[in-house]
Amino acid sequence: MALAKITFNTKGYWLKPTPSEMLNKHFHFFAAASAGCPNKSKIMDLVKISYIRLINLLNMSYVRIWVHLVFSTKNRHPYLTKNIRYKVQKHIMENCREKAIFLQAINGYTEHMHCLISLGREQTISKIAQLIKGESSFWINKNMLTKIPFMWQDDYFAVSVSESGLQAVTNYIKNQEIHHAKKSFDFEVKEFVDKYGFTLEKEDI
Structure with a gap:
């Protein structure tokens, strides 16, 4: 040689x-x-x-960008009962594995979902949100999990997460059911808006 x-x-x-x-x-x-x-x-x-x-x-690049992604059902309709929510979360996890999306944590409540994601070098927040929301909505309707057609709201929240804050956000997502036993999603949205300085239109999320 x-x-x-x-x-x-x-x-x-x-x-x-x-x-x-x-x-x-x-x-x-x-x-x-x-x-x-x-x-x-x-x-x-x-x-x-x-x-x-x-x-x-x-030739790989080294990227480590954590994103906390939050999205709600259309008009915040409470489609996601516990039984349906667990099925949807399991499916999203499987879909993320198939599409090489690194999903660290996922959980939610009756009208919204939280995901903690590490972006790959060629991945964008909008593309990841589209892949997760679009595919899961299609799957829910295909399997007729809800009595009426299911839709996610078009928009979403997405904020970066530091390495030092990773465990706190992971725990926050895992404890969504406990969290929302005391606080509504409306209150949670207000906390997000106040903390990150979003200007929120009523119909956005």
Whole structure:
């Protein structure tokens, strides 16, 4: 196998071959080694898949942005009874796993849902909200979990969460049922507005 290319930086120091360059060399080595093999195409297909996966891992960016996402049912209608809510939460967790959305915590009450999410490098809040809300609404109606057509409110709250505040927000979400035994969602919304300085229109959330 040919030696990896050696390059120089502006100061004249030798630079070691990058992981991508090394993988590229190995890829061409396998191509040459499998020449004449009856299963060459299958071997190369497997090599290509592994090669692409490794390249993606080696070229990954490091992102850690926590977001507390809150959204309500349309007109805050109390669709989400305990039985329905648990089914919806379980489905959202499964959907997030399938779509590579890192969901740290989820819980809610009769008319709203809280999610604690870590954004990936190519994910946006609006896209995540769309994937969670749109797909879950479709699933609820498809399975006829509610007596009347289900809808989420169009808008949502989304605020960043620091590493130091992560456990507190996680606990807050997990204890939603206890929290709302004493406080209404209307009061919770007012707390959000006051704390984060939102200007809220009545029909927003």
